[in-house]
Amino acid sequence: MMTNIIKRNRYLILRRTTQLGLLILFGGANWWGWKFLMGNYSSAYVLETFYLADPHAVLQTFATGFVMSADAIIGAVIVLVFYALIAGRSFCSWVCPINMITDLATWMRKKWKITKKESFFTFSRKTRYWVLGLGILLSPFVGVAAFEVINPITMLHRGIIFGFGMGWAVIVALFLFDLLLVEYGWCGHLCPLGVFYSATSRFSLIKVKHDVEKCTMCMKCFDVCHEEQVLHIVGEQSGFIKDECSNCGHCIEVCDDNALKFSINNYKI
Amino acid sequence: MADTQNMNSRRDALKTMFRGAGLLGLGGAAWGTTAIKLKASELTLRPPGALEEKRFVKACIRCGTCVEACPYDTLQLATLDDHTAIGTPFFKPRLIPCYMCPDVPCVPVCPSGALDVDVIAKQIDGIKSEEPDINKAKMGIAMLDQEACLAFWGIQCDACYKACPLLGEAITLEFKRNERTGKHAFLKSVVHCNICTGCGLCEHACVTEKAAIFVLPRTIATGKVGEHYIKGWDKADEERLKNLKEEKAVKSSPEDELNDWEYLLDDD
Numbered sequence: 067m068m069t070n071i072i073k074r075n076r077y078l079i080l081r082r083t084t085q086l087g088l089l090i091l092f093g094g095a096n097w098w099g100w101k102f103l104m105g106n107y108s109s110a111y112v113l114e115t116f117y118l119a120d121p122h123a124v125l126q127t128f129a130t131g132f133v134m135s136a137d138a139i140i141g142a143v144i145v146l147v148f149y150a151l152i153a154g155r156s157f158c159s160w161v162c163p164i165n166m167i168t169d170l171a172t173w174m175r176k177k178w179k180i181t182k183k184e185s186f187f188t189f190s191r192k193t194r195y196w197v198l199g200l201g202i203l204l205s206p207f208v209g210v211a212a213f214e215v216i217n218p219i220t221m222l223h224r225g226i227i228f229g230f231g232m233g234w235a236v237i238v239a240l241f242l243f244d245l246l247l248v249e250y251g252w253c254g255h256l257c258p259l260g261v262f263y264s265a266t267s268r269f270s271l272i273k274v275k276h277d278v279e280k281c282t283m284c285m286k287c288f289d290v291c292h293e294e295q296v297l298h299i300v301g302e303q304s305g306f307i308k309d310e311c312s313n314c315g316h317c318i319e320v321c322d323d324n325a326l327k328f329s330i331n332n333y334k335i
Numbered sequence: 336m337a338d339t340q341n342m343n344s345r346r347d348a349l350k351t352m353f354r355g356a357g358l359l360g361l362g363g364a365a366w367g368t369t370a371i372k373l374k375a376s377e378l379t380l381r382p383p384g385a386l387e388e389k390r391f392v393k394a395c396i397r398c399g400t401c402v403e404a405c406p407y408d409t410l411q412l413a414t415l416d417d418h419t420a421i422g423t424p425f426f427k428p429r430l431i432p433c434y435m436c437p438d439v440p441c442v443p444v445c446p447s448g449a450l451d452v453d454v455i456a457k458q459i460d461g462i463k464s465e466e467p468d469i470n471k472a473k474m475g476i477a478m479l480d481q482e483a484c485l486a487f488w489g490i491q492c493d494a495c496y497k498a499c500p501l502l503g504e505a506i507t508l509e510f511k512r513n514e515r516t517g518k519h520a521f522l523k524s525v526v527h528c529n530i531c532t533g534c535g536l537c538e539h540a541c542v543t544e545k546a547a548i549f550v551l552p553r554t555i556a557t558g559k560v561g562e563h564y565i566k567g568w569d570k571a572d573e574e575r576l577k578n579l580k581e582e583k584a585v586k587s588s589p590e591d592e593l594n595d596w597e598y599l600l601d602d603d
């Protein structure tokens with residue numbers, strides 16, 4: 067029974083471990099003076115030796131006409147290369163702290179049986195690509211990284227690590243938006259960072275693989291996936307799940323037929 | 336029949352396109368104006384070594400590494416409540432001033448270049464070195480409200496003078512006979528703008544209920560004569576008149592000018 071629950075949630079447990087672990091490491095730097103991971107998810111100073119940086123933020127800054135120091139640029143390249151060549155859009159499910167908020171909203175939606183039809187309004191999942199483009203396009207006109215001044219992801223982690231101010235209200239609003247107004251509202255429709263990483267994830271090494279021979283078409287994976295459209299090959303052909311898949315592993319956990327599993331991209335199918 | 340259907344679908348497609356473009360324009364305008372308002376931060380005191388405000392707001396990636404590097408907890412990252420660009424570092428000297436660490440630990444850790452050692456580089460034999468010199472910091476200027484300052488009442492107080500790390504340089508005391516009592520002297524603090532770093536130790540130390548001496552950003556607290564006034568008694572300044580034309584060509588950098596959009600919004 068117990069082992070079954072753990073097995074059913076094995077990736078969830080791992081994901082929460084990395085998400086919370088990173089938060090604690092960042093928080094520890096500000097609260098207790100730890101030197102493992104200073105800064106935050108926008109830019110981190112690792113073991114006082116090198117930097118990591120958010121490539122999306124660096125790109126917006128670049129669009130304003132300001133070229134950051136080598137530290138930030140190299141940091142952004144490291145992060146970009148890691149996700150583009152290895153982890154795909156894993157940032158969303160394994161690192162981003164907003165994911166815990168939106169996952170909670172989804173869980174409560176299911177618990178309270180707020181169905182998709184009860185979505186207050188619907189709009190296209192493609193909207194976030196427009197948000198991504200618009201943010202970069204606006205940056206030179208407003209003279210600041212346009213998404214960064216309204217970014218709820220950074221508000222959340224900065225809030226936890228350095229203090230919220232009124233920022234918590236934005237997070238509550240985002241949670242209610244996902245809970246009551248639109249299913250997968252923020253991450254699935256609006257957030258530009260998620261699609262920034264999916265746009266660069268085409269050739270990433272770690273991907274979920276579908277085996278059509280084993281699939282019984284139970285559709286359980288469709289029920290849990292927050293990016294249903296990526297599962298279009300399920301039951302039709304074997305292959306790798308691409309595009310906006312965030313490697314959350316939820317579909318693997320619910321599949322009783324072993325038709326989905328994490329695998330290494332062979333760049334063929 | 337097929338033709339009208341075709342027409343209709345084409346019209347629909349066009350409609351969708353226009354609606355999309357309209358939404359995009361609307362969203363862009365709303366977002367843009369919000370962003371400009373949210374980055375407005377002229378009344379903010381930045382850490383030492385910060386770039387000029389407009390460039391600083393562009394450059395800072397909002398990581399807070401400088402905040403963590405400061406041993407005195409001087410710096411904080413702006414939240415929604417603070418009237419400055421969200422996520423950027425600033426300090427409130429009345430709360431915690433900048434103690435002007437000789438090694439300036441907050442500056443070299445900055446990954447983005449928003450805080451730049453070069454801004455406060457130590458001069459060795461007239462040449463800029465890679466070492467920071469905290470006395471070169473220009474975080475702001477201390478302003479003194481003579482009405483609220485006890486020393487200007489004739490009561491003895493030199494709290495700010497004693498607190499200043501550049502004592503005797505950034506703040507000096509001016510002796511003056513107190514005509515009212517006839518036997519005492521005023522000991523008035525005078526701030527020297529070209530030396531004051533804006534650390535705010537004086538503001539922190541001031542004994543009055545609301546500090547009589549307080550730091551303002553340099554852009555707010557400084558005036559500008561304008562280049563057409565010439566000190567007729569000064570040979571060098573006369574020389575300047577001759578070079579004015581050349582100067583003008585190199586002076587105005589685009590960074591100092593307002594963005595197109597800001598110009599439209601700059602009503603207050």
Ligand code: SF4
Nearest residue numbers: 158162164253257260
């Ligand atoms: S879509 Fe955006 S907010 Fe959601 S998990 Fe990904 S990066 Fe975070």
Ligand code: SF4
Nearest residue numbers: 291311312314315317
């Ligand atoms: S396909 Fe599976 S791993 Fe990918 S996002 Fe959907 S549930 Fe998560």
Ligand code: SF4
Nearest residue numbers: 405433434435436441
């Ligand atoms: S100079 Fe020292 S006290 Fe001042 S902000 Fe930097 S680290 Fe803090």
Ligand code: SF4
Nearest residue numbers: 395396398399401445
């Ligand atoms: S270290 Fe630099 S980039 Fe980071 S918050 Fe401070 S000024 Fe901004």
Ligand code: SF4
Nearest residue numbers: 499531532534535537
């Ligand atoms: S802010 Fe005050 S204490 Fe600091 S250098 Fe200027 S006069 Fe001195």
